[in-house]
Amino acid sequence: MNDLDSLVQSARELFAQAATPTDLENAKAQFLGKSGRITELMKGLASLSVEEKKTRGAAINTAKQAVEAALAERRQALAEAELQRQLQAEALDVTLPGRQRGLGGLHPVSLTMERIEAIFGSMGFEVADGPEIESDWFNFTALNTPQDHPARSMHDTFYVEGGSERAPYLLRTHTSPMQIRHAVQHVKRHKALAGGSGEGLFSGDMPEIRVIAPGRTYRVDSDATHSPMFHQCEGLWIGENVSFKDLKFVFTDFCRAFFEFDDLVLRFRPSFFPFTEPSAEIDIQFQTGPLAGRWLEVAGSGQVHPNVVRNMGLDPEKYIGFAFGMGPDRLTMLRYGVNDLRLFFDGDIRFLSQFR
Incomplete structure (x- = not known):
C-alpha cells in the first residue's frame, strides 16, 4: 500500500x-x-x-x-x-383518539341581539333589515333632520364615494333608516291592496306597523364607551291610537325581561330628538346588585314627529306612534358587567370564551 x-x-x-x-x-x-x-x-x-x-x-x-x-x-x-x-x-400513535376541535360560541353582542329580538318578537314586533351604506334622504331628511344638523358634519359621519353633493351616500349613523324603509314598503303594499294610486298620504285602514331594526352603525367616535362601529336597535310602533303610555309599558316590560329584574325602575326624562315630539331619554335603576341605586341611561324615545309620519306616506292626522333607540353594546356591558366597550371588538379569545 x-x-x-x-x-x-x-x-x-x-x-x-x-x-x-x-x-x-x-x-x-x-x-x-x-x-x-x-x-x-x-x-x-x-x-x-x-x-x-x-x-x-x-x-x-x-x-x-x-x-x-x-x-x-x-x-x-x-x-x-x-x-x-x-x-x-416525534412518532405519532395513530391508535390514540384524536383531539377534538374546540366548540365556538356566539359573540356576546350577538347573544344580546338575539335576546332583544326574542323579547320584542313575543310582543308582536317584526325584525327589519336594510343597507349599511345609506342615502342622505333615508338617514337624515326623512327623519326630520335639517341640513345644518351637527350629525351631517364630516367630523361626525363617514361619507362614502357615490351620489352627489345634494344627495350623498354615507355609512348609516343609526338604524332608524330601516324603520322608514319598512314603513314605506308597508304603506305601499296596503295602498295597492286598497286600490290607491300610490300618490298622496294614506289614511285608509291598514295593520299597525310594529317593528324593531337591529344592526351595525357607524360614527366618528372612539373611547372606552364608544366605537367607530357599534350596534343599535331602533323600535317603531305606528297605529291609529298608539300613545306615550304604550311606549312606557312596552319598554318597561322589555327592560325587566332583558335584565331579569322584576323590580327594575324606569325614568323618562324630557329631551329632544329631531324625529320625535315629545322626546325622552330612558334611564333604568336596579334595586339590588352592584349597580343598585344608580340611574343609567339606556335609550332615547318619543312620539314620532308628524313630519316623519308624512315621510312614511301616512296621514299624521290619523296615524300616530312612538319610536325608541338603544345600544345593544351598552346593554351587553350592563348585563355582563363589562367596563370597556373595546373588549367586544379586540378579538381576544380569552375574553370571548367566557360567553360560550
Missing part, C-alpha cells in the same frame, strides 16, 4: 469515528483544510519536474476524490441517522 492509499484509508477510518456533523468537519480539516495532508501534498508538487508533476498530481487528485467521496458518504449517513432519531422522537 503506497502513501496515498494509506492516507485515503486513514481518512475513511477517521470519518467513520465522527459521531456528529461537527466532529466530521473537524476530521475533514485534517485532510482537506488549508493545512490538511492533501493540501500539503499539492503544495509539494512545486519542487517536482514537469513529468513528475503530471504523474504525482494525477495520483493526488485521485486520492483527494476518494477522500471527498468518503466524506460525502459519512455526511449522508449522519443525516439519515438524525432523521431516524427525529422520526422516533
